[in-house]
Amino acid sequence: MRVAIAGAGLAGLSCAKYLVDAGHTPIVVEARDVLGGKVAAWQDEDGDWYETGLHIFFGAYRNMRQLIQELDIEDRLQWKSHSMIFNQRQTPGTYSRFDFPDLPAPFNGLAAILGNNDLLTWPEKISFGLGLVPAMLRGQGYVEECDKYSWTEWLKLHNIPERVNDEVFIAMAKALNFIDPDEISSTVVLTALNRFLQEQDGSQMAFLDGNPPQRLCQPIVDYVVARGGEVHLDSPMRQIELAPDASVSGFRIGGIKGKQGYSLQADAYVSALPVDPFKLLLPEAWASIPFFQKLSGLNGVPVINIHLWFDRKLTDIDHLLFSRSPLLSVYADMSNTCKEYADPDRSMLELVFAPAKDWIHRSDEDIVAATLSELEKLFPQHFGSDDQAKLRKFKVVKTPLSVYKTVPGCQQLRPDQTSPIANFFLAGDYTMQRYLASMEGAVLSGKLCAAAVSASPLAAPQAAQAKPVAV
Ligand SMILES: Cc1cc2nc3c(=O)[nH]c(=O)nc-3n(C[C@H](O)[C@H](O)[C@H](O)COP(=O)(O)OP(=O)(O)OC[C@H]3O[C@@H](n4cnc5c(N)ncnc54)[C@H](O)[C@@H]3O)c2cc1C
Numbered sequence: 239m240r241v242a243i244a245g246a247g248l249a250g251l252s253c254a255k256y257l258v259d260a261g262h263t264p265i266v267v268e269a270r271d272v273l274g275g276k277v278a279a280w281q282d283e284d285g286d287w288y289e290t291g292l293h294i295f296f297g298a299y300r301n302m303r304q305l306i307q308e309l310d311i312e313d314r315l316q317w318k319s320h321s322m323i324f325n326q327r328q329t330p331g332t333y334s335r336f337d338f339p340d341l342p343a344p345f346n347g348l349a350a351i352l353g354n355n356d357l358l359t360w361p362e363k364i365s366f367g368l369g370l371v372p373a374m375l376r377g378q379g380y381v382e383e384c385d386k387y388s389w390t391e392w393l394k395l396h397n398i399p400e401r402v403n404d405e406v407f408i409a410m411a412k413a414l415n416f417i418d419p420d421e422i423s424s425t426v427v428l429t430a431l432n433r434f435l436q437e438q439d440g441s442q443m444a445f446l447d448g449n450p451p452q453r454l455c456q457p458i459v460d461y462v463v464a465r466g467g468e469v470h471l472d473s474p475m476r477q478i479e480l481a482p483d484a485s486v487s488g489f490r491i492g493g494i495k496g497k498q499g500y501s502l503q504a505d506a507y508v509s510a511l512p513v514d515p516f517k518l519l520l521p522e523a524w525a526s527i528p529f530f531q532k533l534s535g536l537n538g539v540p541v542i543n544i545h546l547w548f549d550r551k552l553t554d555i556d557h558l559l560f561s562r563s564p565l566l567s568v569y570a571d572m573s574n575t576c577k578e579y580a581d582p583d584r585s586m587l588e589l590v591f592a593p594a595k596d597w598i599h600r601s602d603e604d605i606v607a608a609t610l611s612e613l614e615k616l617f618p619q620h621f622g623s624d625d626q627a628k629l630r631k632f633k634v635v636k637t638p639l640s641v642y643k644t645v646p647g648c649q650q651l652r653p654d655q656t657s658p659i660a661n662f663f664l665a666g667d668y669t670m671q672r673y674l675a676s677m678e679g680a681v682l683s684g685k686l687c688a689a690a691v692s693a694s695p696l697a698a699p700q701a702a703q704a705k706p707v708a709v
Contacts, residue, residue: 247275250510252684538639
């Protein structure tokens with residue numbers, strides 16, 4: 239069966255991969271000239287890479303890890319020590335660590351929390367631990383029920399002191415969805431905590447060994463193309479063309495860079511677009527269908543990714559760091575954490591600037607100046623003295639509408655991969671799967687979408703030859 243897929247982010251590519259595995263022929267069309275969507279990256283005039291986002295892979299990412307294993311590129315994930323490292327606000331330039339010992343879950347997580355006395359007091363740890371008991375005992379059902387509360391409301395409901403938010407969860411909420419705990423749904427935080435506490439390696443982190451388009455996306459494309467699929471860049475889907483019965487008759491592909499526009503015809507059609515551009519392309523005839531109407535409540539959140547190249551080493555820490563700065567979320571010295579970006583003498587900091595709603599329209603220079611003043615607190619030894627670290631160059635990548643903003647009530651708005659239109663399916667991190675808006679969520683959504691296409695009546699004539707998609 240020919241399946242047209244719009245969008246070559248991780249969701250679209252994963253969908254294509256699992257469709258070829260099932261014996262189908264995916265044709266992926268991507269609007270931009272680069273693979274990866276929110277993991278896209280570019281090279282500057284010196285050959286240095288800059289990225290849409292600083293990306294961390296977690297041990298809990300079972301579907302991503304399986305995909306990477308199937309592509310035979312497991313050596314590209316650089317696993318770091320099993321720890322979480324927070325900057326200390328009161329003592330600039332120092333760190334507080336949560337170290338996970340080599341024990342089965344949840345004992346390694348409990349030991350990491352109990353072993354950290356810098357951030358939380360014993361009464362705070364105990365009240366927080368007790369609050370988590372229902373999530374651990376009642377599992378995902380309870381976690382989903384909590385979507386009506388923001389994380390701050392959930393903490394209040396469990397009489398957990400506000401200081402727990404200030405010390406740990408402002409940093410965590412910003413890392414998970416680029417927003418603060420009074421906005422983020424408690425389902426998001428509880429889902430992450432559940433994975434971290436229930437899987438021994440769930441919170442262990444890895445960095446990709448280089449730029450994501452070449453090191454992660456291209457192997458998926460090679461796999462798909464070697465098995466008869468197609469992936470076309472510079473091919474924006476401009477319109478979902480409809481047959482008289484409101485099913486899809488084609489994807490209208492815009493002609494750009496001297497190419498002719500055309501109508502892409504297939505047996506089944508997948509949108510692997512982010513939710514915001516998909517809503518703009520929604521055909522009028524579908525607008526009153528509740529499945530599509532609900533999407534109006536899902537909206538991308540702004541975020542900014544900053545790259546700062548310095549004339550010297552600022553740190554030798556080879557890990558993700560939680561800045562606990564009011565302007566910044568997580569950051570890493572990529573000259574230590576990523577093989578392709580390695581530099582033994584000079585740092586390249588990649589920093590996520592969030593929440594970004596008040597900054598997304600400001601100039602790059604303003605954003606960098608604000609970031610540098612935060613660095614005085616993170617690296618006091620290198621700033622504020624006569625021998626100041628010098629910024630060699632910078633790149634700022636703004637994403638005004640990134641992953642959907644996970645405010646309370648969103649879980650019920652997330653669509654299934656199977657739509658009410660018989661030959662039309664959805665993939666994307668915003669679609670319903672248990673990993674929220676993440677690389678793992680995108681990969682899982684693509685896999686679920688491929689399974690839905692394969693299991694649909696459209697595939698019936700081929701069912702005898704096709705292999706099922708295992709999910
Ligand atoms: C700053 C930042 C940091 C992040 N950090 C992490 C992290 O540490 N860990 C983690 O797991 N996740 C992280 N994420 C989230 C993660 O990147 C996303 O959840 C995931 O990559 C989304 O994949 P997707 O395929 O669903 O969507 P996208 O990656 O957005 O892919 C959609 C694709 O559709 C294309 N498209 C749009 N319109 C059209 C059209 N009309 N025709 C054809 N193609 C079109 C786009 O160009 C894009 O390539 C981060 C995201 C950002 C922005």
